[in-house]
Amino acid sequence: MTNRSVETVLTAADKVKVALSLIVIASGVIGFYALSAQPMVLRVIVVLAALGAAIAIAWVSEPGKQFLVFAREAYLEARRVTWPTRKETLQMTGVIFAFVVVMALFLWTVDKSLEWLLYDLILGWKR
Template sequence: MASTEIETVRPAADKAKLAGAVVLVALGFVAYYLLHAQAGWMRWAALLAALALGVAVGLTATPGQRLVAFARDAVKEVRKVVWPTRKEAAQVTGYVFAFVVVMAIFLWLTDKLLEWVLYGLILGWR
């Protein structure tokens, strides 16, 4: 049976919240530069407070809530991952290095063979 969730569409309110968040972040940077005569901690406090308020306002909008839901789902999925043991990781790393060495030798030999055929046999430059 299909889920029948009703989603309330509030594009104007969401746009206003996102615009407000951007304005708050911008005001934080403006305050940081306007407070150049003040102590460094005061400048940073103003910037961080404005950033925190901007993020808080942005997270109240629907896109912000979707971002939080996505992050929660991502964390759940990462917890389901079966990570390899140290021994398995070392073995796979060894296989990769061995393959890279074999491919490097193969490509070097192919290059030298083509160089010998083209320059030595066909063109006679050597």
């Protein structure tokens, strides 16, 4: 027996709902361009209405319900995160900038040293 919680098995009705929602989104985009002579506000409303209808159609399908559960779990997980304070964020940003400057100086020194070694000493191409 397969694990149904991990594996998504779409029924024919779910496939039709998802396909219908995609068709509604496409019709909203087509409507946006078909109404090119109309004011922009009306065109945007058509797209937003189509998007809302597509979301409503997809929401009642099994993948839509699974997405709702996933979104709730993600929200709860984000609430459990211990976010750094402003002071900690500024301190870590300063440490990262200092590290970048030190690495840039180190790499510049290595580059110039290899350039001097290769061009001046080995090849004798003094500038």
